[in-house]
Amino acid sequence: MPSITLANLSWSTPDGRPLFSSLNLSFGPERAGLVGRNGVGKTTLLKLITGELSPASGTVSVSGSLGVLRQSVQVTLDETIADLFGTRAALATLARAEAGEASAEELANADWMLEARMAE
Structure with missing residues (x-):
C-alpha cells in the first residue's frame, strides 16, 4: 500500500x-x-x-510512486498533462496494446490501471 x-x-x-x-x-x-x-x-x-x-x-x-504537479507549470507546445505526470510512455504503451501493436514484453509490463488512476 x-x-x-x-x-x-x-x-x-x-x-x-x-x-x-x-x-x-x-x-x-x-x-x-x-x-x-x-x-x-x-x-x-x-x-x-x-x-x-x-x-x-x-x-x-x-x-509506491509519487507524483508532483507544480503550481507554476511551464510547458512547451508539444507537452501534455501526461508529460507533467511522467506517464506519456506508459499511456503510449496502453494505446499500442489497444491497437494490437504492443510487444509481449510491453504487455507484461503495462500499467493496466494507469488510466483509471489518472481519471480518479
Whole structure:
C-alpha cells in the first residue's frame, strides 16, 4: 500500500530559522491537502518528501510512486498533462496494446490501471 512517512524531520532555512522540528507525519493512499499561510514551509515540506531537499535530521520514507504537479507549470507546445505526470510512455504503451501493436514484453509490463488512476 502506498504511503509517505516523516519521522523526526527537522529542517531550517539557510539563515537558521527552523521550519520543522521533530515533525512526525504519515500519509496513506488517500488524498491529502497541505494548507497554510505563505512562508510556513509547505513547498519546503514537499521538496523534502520528493528528495529535492535533504532534511537536517530525521527521515522521509516513500513507498509506491509519487507524483508532483507544480503550481507554476511551464510547458512547451508539444507537452501534455501526461508529460507533467511522467506517464506519456506508459499511456503510449496502453494505446499500442489497444491497437494490437504492443510487444509481449510491453504487455507484461503495462500499467493496466494507469488510466483509471489518472481519471480518479
